Amino acid sequence: MRASLLQIDVNEGESIDSRRLRVASLVREQAGAAELVVLPELWTTGAFAYEGFASEAEPLEGPTHEAMAKAASDAGVWLHAGSIPERDPDGPLYNTSLVFSPSGDLVAAYRKIHRFGFDKGEAVLMGAGEELVTVRLPETTLGVATCYDLRFPELFRGLVDAGAETLVVPAGWPERRRAHWTLLAQARAVENQAFVLACGTAGTHAGVPQAGHSIVVDPWGEVLAEAGAGEQVLTVEFDPAKVATTREQFPALKDRMLGLPAPRR
Numbered sequence: 001m002r003a004s005l006l007q008i009d010v011n012e013g014e015s016i017d018s019r020r021l022r023v024a025s026l027v028r029e030q031a032g033a034a035e036l037v038v039l040p041e042l043w044t045t046g047a048f049a050y051e052g053f054a055s056e057a058e059p060l061e062g063p064t065h066e067a068m069a070k071a072a073s074d075a076g077v078w079l080h081a082g083s084i085p086e087r088d089p090d091g092p093l094y095n096t097s098l099v100f101s102p103s104g105d106l107v108a109a110y111r112k113i114h115r116f117g118f119d120k121g122e123a124v125l126m127g128a129g130e131e132l133v134t135v136r137l138p139e140t141t142l143g144v145a146t147c148y149d150l151r152f153p154e155l156f157r158g159l160v161d162a163g164a165e166t167l168v169v170p171a172g173w174p175e176r177r178r179a180h181w182t183l184l185a186q187a188r189a190v191e192n193q194a195f196v197l198a199c200g201t202a203g204t205h206a207g208v209p210q211a212g213h214s215i216v217v218d219p220w221g222e223v224l225a226e227a228g229a230g231e232q233v234l235t236v237e238f239d240p241a242k243v244a245t246t247r248e249q250f251p252a253l254k255d256r257m258l259g260l261p262a263p264r265r
């Protein structure tokens with residue numbers, strides 16, 4: 001199976017409308033090159049451009065949905081279209097990832113569970129998702145998570161328990177903590193014996209330089225491909241069957257001790 005991670009440069013010098021058109025044509029260019037295409041987190045606004053979240057938020061079936069559904073079907077690819085600031089007509093904003101089938105149907109929407117920012121930004125401007133999301137592809141089952149979620153291993157264990165074999169993580173990770181990004185992507189792959197496809201952004205928005213360095217890690221923790229800092233299409237071929245063989249040959253997941261007693265005080 002081939003996947004292309006589109007590490008998009010997100011900066012204020014380009015309007016959201018232009019970027020949407022540009023990204024749609026990059027997705028179309030993946031026709032025949034990849035079966036799965038992955039975009040980063042909040043690539044329309046920028047993950048740190050908090051002031052724009054409310055004004056640029058879209059309904060689930062808004063302009064990004066429309067452009068990405070068309071791009072997925074034109075290219076005939078599975079498309080994890082990264083995330084949008086979603087305006088729920090009956091609730092708060094959410095940081096919501098969209099996944100499309102090769103015929104352009106929305107097959108999954110994942111509202112980010114762990115919001116970043118502590119006492120500001122996304123953590124106060126957006127609501128928290130409550131549901132784990134997996135997506136069955138012919139070759140593998142995707143488990144989806146977003147950016148800051150990468151720091152919470154229990155979420156990924158939940159996805160694995162739900163059948164995930166390929167963990168897809170769109171992000172807008174800052175350069176300042178790039179070492180964590182790489183380390184955590186490898187850790188999630190090793191502990192879950194799963195592929196990790198982690199797609200970040202390039203450029204600088206809201207004064208925050210982005211890490212880039214999108215990365216694909218196999219179930220043994222080996223880095224199959226890693227991008228540089230700038231905008232880049234990172235295409236990788238991987239064998240989804242390696243999840244089952246790794247789990248058979250080194251069956252650590254079977255040694256989980258569920259229901260451990262609480263520590264004695």
Ligand SMILES: O=C(O)CCC(=O)C(=O)O
Nearest residue numbers: 047116147148172173177
């Ligand atoms: O956890 C981090 O260091 C970065 C997280 C982040 O930037 C985000 O979730 O938007």
